[in-house]
Amino acid sequence: MKAYKYFDNVDTDVIIPARYLNHSEPMYLASHCMEDIDETFAETVGSGDFIVAGENFGCGSSREHAPIAIKAAGVEAVIAKSFARIFFRNAINIGLPIIEQADCAEECQTGHELSIDLKAGIIENKTLQKTYRFEPFPDFLLEIVNHNGLIEKLKEKGV
Amino acid sequence: MGMTMTQKILAAHCGAAELKVGNFIEADLDLVLGNDITAPVAIKSYEALKAQKVFDKDKIALVPDHFAPNKDIEAAQQCKTMRLFARENEITNYFEIGEMGIEHALLPEKGLVVAGDVVIGADSHTCTYGALGAFSTGIGSTDMGVGMATGKCWFRVPSAIKINMKGQLNKWVSGKDVILHLIGKIGVDGARYKSLEFTGEGLESLTMDDRFTMANMAIEAGAKNGIFEVDAKTIAYIAQHSKRAPKVYTADADAIYDEEITIDLSALKPTVAFPHLPENTKTFEEFGEIKVDQVVVGSCTNGRFDDLKMTAEILKGHKVHPDIRMIIIPATQKIYMDAMKAGFIETFIEAGAVVSTPTCGPCLGGYMGILAEGERAVATTNRNFVGRMGHKTSEVYLASPAVAAMTAIKGYIASPEAE
């Protein structure tokens, strides 16, 4: 599905502005996702689309509302050159796949067709007819992602 | 192999003799923090876990500060969710309006964090308590929910950057200028996934309030945590505020750092971070006259007593420029009261500033000073991202209380050194 490309240091204030944080419903948050830098995103994003960005994606506040909004918008995965650490752990904890792949992030543009194989660690850019490999997650993180988040993992193990 | 301060604290909290960078661990928590925005989401996670009860009702802190006193009906609902959870679970450290302050100023003041602790908070500026020699870091709501149920949190052991400070700050230069200088130097992701460890002979001259300001903004360099070496000032602060005994961890002599940076405090000047990133720092000889519409002194970065003192010293006997709206927000009730006793509040009102009850308010564009289209603010807060304080075309310039106060008088961004 198609990619939405952004720049470096996309912060959580633009992913979901604080003026909407008096709500926590995922679909409500999704309807305002990215609006301060991209007014069309929330309207046009479809299930299975991707966000692609530069360095330090998700910097700023710890609001889990940010990955929640992205996931609820239907985004299959975020691909970036690098991620800010709190966003990284929040995304893992709610089961939103995030992938560090600098070449793919550099070369991909808005509208490119992408597909991804998380298990094999491969991204395909169909528009550019190119594939990229990425490091699969370490076992500790993979277990959380495979359970679709930390809560489900702990429920299975028992608290 | 030697360990850093952070690695030692983490090792002690997961029962390991030694930790290596990149190890995944599960650490025992001394405190779990949440606020009116993040806690309601965390409570959902907590409830999904179906835990019998919270891991320790004395080790959870809940602070309604972001949109409180309630800014609208939705905010009121969120505060209510947190309040009911606190009552139901008999949370000792729930702070109701009247007692609450901005969380990161409040917790140290209430003695809830001491050196050697491991603290997580569903708020990115939880790194503030590194000023006390604790390992303290921001996490999200899921981690908070799990932390409340289990008393544990997963971490990847970080590497570190050592910040060696020497010399002494000049008058009108403070902790805010030091941390802005550092972020300007290494960038907003310069310490990503890493600890910033502050040490060196320059430490001695920094007040605790300077250190809180600096540790607070470690996250603005992307750091996992910022931590200060514990000295006599730290110990005295903890003894004055907490009943708990601190545990002091020092870095091993052979600890390995990714990088060492030396900062000569005496060479630093008042520094301003331009929109829209905290790394866009400039000193006054690098820019001309920039007119502003609003000045905010407050937040978890610079809403403490020393900050209000510096603001009052500059404002005393002056008037706020007629084109400026000046908003001053003491970070806690105690700071408010102390500022009142010291006569600062009178100085502020006489100068034509408004003084608000403690709240995050405008810092995150919540309420109590939102910017209109194209407006500009100088703020002592910590973030100047697009839309942070209001309209997406508005601008925030980050600076110290001294620069903020001088700006309020002049109407344009002004250096306190100009007088």
Ligand code: SF4
């Ligand atoms: S004052 Fe600002 S940065 Fe600090 S906790 Fe409140 S919203 Fe966050």
